[in-house]
Amino acid sequence: MKAEKFPTEKQTVKKQGWKDIPEGGIITRAASAKMNKTGSWRAFRPVIDESKCINCAMCVLNCPDNAIPFRDGKRGPVNLDYCKGCGICASVCPVKCIKMEEETKFRK
Ligand code: SF4
Ligand code: SF4
Numbered sequence: 001m002k003a004e005k006f007p008t009e010k011q012t013v014k015k016q017g018w019k020d021i022p023e024g025g026i027i028t029r030a031a032s033a034k035m036n037k038t039g040s041w042r043a044f045r046p047v048i049d050e051s052k053c054i055n056c057a058m059c060v061l062n063c064p065d066n067a068i069p070f071r072d073g074k075r076g077p078v079n080l081d082y083c084k085g086c087g088i089c090a091s092v093c094p095v096k097c098i099k100m101e102e103e104t105k106f107r108k
Contacts, residue, residue, distance in 0.1 A: 037082065038082050039067075039080045042083060042084050042085035043085055043103050044100040045080065045083065045101060046083065046085070046087070046098045046099070046101075047100075048098050050097075052096075052097035054094070055074055056094060056095075058089075059089035059093055059098060062092045065084055067080075068089060085100065085103065
């Protein structure tokens with residue numbers, strides 16, 4: 001049997017310029033971020049060894065979900081309603097006092 005010849009990508013796809021791509025987006029209510037509790041997706045959670053924390057705020061500044069508060073010169077506890085467990089805080093912590101632990105350990 002003769003092998004079928006498939007067209008190459010070059011032959012079938014006409015690449016579009018960015019101005020030709022249709023507009024898209026997500027329509028949601030203003031200031032609705034609080035309603036999206038991204039913490040429910042989490043597979044890992046950050047656990048902080050308070051005895052080693054030097055309050056440098058690197059985790060606070062780098063958290064993409066703004067889930068770590070900083071008040072009166074001190075880092076606060078991780079807001080688990082919004083922490084999605086990405087592990088960025090653990091990566092940037094200069095004293096490595098944040099450990100990512102499996103969420104299943106905390107949920108029963
Ligand atoms: S794991 Fe990610 S989302 Fe959670 S506190 Fe750390 S940086 Fe923020
Ligand atoms: S990055 Fe580490 S040392 Fe700095 S405030 Fe966060 S937990 Fe503490």
